[in-house]
């Protein structure tokens with residue numbers, strides 16, 4: 001499946017939740033994001049919510065060190081909180097994110113999760129931001145299939161551009177999206193951003209996964225990430241503040257898993273047999 005241009009065919013990015021929470025960890029975190037950029041990670045996920053803007057500041061410092069002339073090589077994704085997602089609130093939130101990120105535009109601006117604001121109002125804000133060149137594309141997060149269908153129908157009714165992605169919890173510990181959301185998004189050629197793809201680190205420590213991974217020359221984390229992006233149309237955004245792990249995670253982008261390996265993984269973490277409400281962290 002073809003990825004739309006916003007991710008430029010990347011399948012592994014970098015998450016930043018919990019970065020920017022402590023002053024003492026900030027230099028290490030800026031260094032980690034800069035390391036990621038210098039070693040080929042091209043999609044960085046952040047949000048106004050993370051450390052109350054602190055994670056965006058970490059990303060901003062790393063982007064500055066990476067070099068303003070290289071900004072276009074990077075896809076920056078950030079998110080507006082539902083409580084801010086009125087037309088004017090969305091615009092103000094984006095402008096504040098841009099100040100913290102130290103950049104003129106974000107590549108993808110997501111509604112973090114559904115709140116009480118009608119979709120029309122948020123979309124008016126997104127459209128105004130896109131008109132001004134402050135965002136390249138917009139999307140949603142934590143939307144299950146009915147909400148996504150309504151959102152897309154609203155865009156169509158208003159004659160607006162289409163939602164570029166839906167970011168949801170998708171990992172071996174949360175295979176629910178495979179039942180209907182992922183196939184429906186694939187049919188529309190809309191990429192799914194898989195958050196918490198390592199189960200907050202739990203899958204990296206999974207001895208049963210490690211036993212499958214080791215003969216393949218992989219770590220358990222790499223196996224979990226390669227599995228997450230196996231079908232195409234998915235970009236995983238593992239978070240790490242550790243340079244070696246960032247490199248290992250990115251290397252999973254070039255791993256192809258054979259049918260036997262996928263069957264062994266299915267035996268450990270079975271695919272969904274029925275619809276369940278979308279899990280959210």
Ligand SMILES: NC(=O)c1ccc[n+]([C@@H]2O[C@H](COP(=O)([O-])OP(=O)(O)OC[C@H]3O[C@@H](n4cnc5c(N)ncnc54)[C@H](OP(=O)(O)O)[C@@H]3O)[C@@H](O)[C@H]2O)c1
Pocket residue numbers: 014015016017018045046112141142167168194195196197198199200201202204205221222237238239240241242245246248249281
């Ligand atoms: N849209 C949403 O509602 C939503 C919700 C949750 C998350 N997200 C996004 O998704 C990103 C990823 O999710 P997440 O941060 O919740 O969890 P995650 O990426 O599944 O796991 C992160 C944890 O795994 C560890 N880790 C990373 N790579 C590893 C490796 N190769 N080996 C061993 N441990 C490793 C990290 O530790 P170190 O940092 O110490 O290396 C960290 O503790 C977030 O950062 C955020 O950007 C979005």
